[in-house]
Amino acid sequence: xxxFLLWFISxxxxxxxxxxVQPRNVKVQEGxxxxxxxxxxxxxxxxxWTKDGFALGFSSVIxxxxxxxxxxxxxxxxxxxxxxxxxxxxxxxxxxQVGPARMHKAIRANAHLNxxxxxxxxx
Numbered sequence: 001x002x003x004f005l006l007w008f009i010s011x012x013x014x015x016x017x018x019x020x021v022q023p024r025n026v027k028v029q030e031g032x033x034x035x036x037x038x039x040x041x042x043x044x045x046x047x048x049w050t051k052d053g054f055a056l057g058f059s060s061v062i063x064x065x066x067x068x069x070x071x072x073x074x075x076x077x078x079x080x081x082x083x084x085x086x087x088x089x090x091x092x093x094x095x096x097q098v099g100p101a102r103m104h105k106a107i108r109a110n111a112h113l114n115x116x117x118x119x120x121x122x123x
Contacts, residue, residue: 017042017104020077023096023111028086030117038096038109040077045099045106047079052092056081083113091115 021039028034040047049056049070056062060070067085072078083090093112100106 015042017044017098017101017107019096019107019109022109023081023094025112025114027114027116028083028090030086030088030115032086033082033084034086034113035071036081036083036094036096036111036113038079038081039072040079040098040107042104043077043098044101044104046101047077047096047098049079049081050095050097053095055097086113086115088115088117 018041019039020041021037023036023038026034026036036049038047038049046058048058051065056065056068062068062070067083067087067090069082069084070079071082072080079096081094081096091114093110095108095110098107
């Protein structure tokens with residue numbers, strides 16, 4: 001009977017949270033805009049982005065990073081990171097992190113943003 005109860009509890013909670021869309025490595029021209037996608041199915045934990053290991057927080061407006069914003073639809077697990085007016089300082093490793101909750105384990109997915117700078121040489 002205890003085995004049945006454990007099976008019922010685990011099956012009634014559904015599947016673990018997982019990435020429906022993982023962020024991918026992208027390139028952007030300096031001054032351009034880019035979107036790092038992150039979509040989570042069966043979302044249970046809190047979602048945040050990191051830049052080179054630095055946590056950007058859980059808000060859609062990111063303090064200290066006015067050109068960054070998290071956009072999407074939280075009800076559908078969409079947490080895309082938009083970088084506007086890209087600069088060389090944005091060239092970094094980013095990670096979409098989903099924290100643990102209840103019976104859900106934490107998940108993480110990385111992507112590198114490569115900012116391309118074109119120099120115009122005037123001879």
